[in-house]
Amino acid sequence: MKIVTWNVNSVRLRLSNLARLVEELDPDVICLQETKAHDDVFPTAGIAALGYPHQAIAGMKSYNGVAIVSRRPLTKTGTQHWCGKEDCRHVYATLPDGTEIHSVYIPAGGDIPDPAVNVKFAHKLQFLDDLAIWGGALAAKPKAKTARRILVGDLNVAPLETDVWSHKQLLKVVSHTPIEVEKFNKAQASGRWIDAVREIIPSEQRLYSWWSYRSSDWAAADKGRRLDHIWISEALRPSLTAATIHRAARGWDIPSDHVPVSITLED
């Protein structure tokens, strides 16, 4: 089973890119973030035609929006609200084998890394704190050891020094500040989540999933960050056989600024 997560930055504009993703990667499940489409205008039929008729979506007009689209039936679908807001940042579903999937979009956090003067950054820190509490509750459940869970998405934090183009130059840049990394790591640890991509690709290796649009030549500059993640529960670790970040997608026509990240789990 192959699972992909991708911040598409408008699902309607990226339909042909999704078709190319399907052609090249052949995933079973695709999790999307920043769909930027209210449920009424989500391209349900177009995505079903690509082979993904089972869909759980949570969208709003213009901003945010998450989805899970699948070849396999989805049950127990729903959305979860965070930080007292209803801004469509989390949708979840369960696959036929019982695997629970969460597609999450953590707030970017604005430009100034100070919660006292930047409410977007305060929101992001609160979200990370709440994610730790939620994960802690999941991990404390009686059957947590055998639970098959996957959390994917644009988590908007690059935790490792090798997850950014320059650790030193990004220490005060939102997405890589020490406070964010600390809360991000705590959220991961509390939920006993395993960073599936780093299980496969060594932490010494530089790895990015996002390159800004504000660059005349993103590939040459290569000032990327790994903002998109796939976390799995302990029960799924033995099944994990592959993980890939599809850098080439950043060079496709009409690209998203994020690229797809995928894992393979042996059924």
Place this chain on the structure above:
DNA sequence: ATGGTCGCTTGGCGA
């Protein structure tokens, strides 16, 4: 310190 580019939507916000 600033600007650079996208997408949604038509002025400006969010990333």
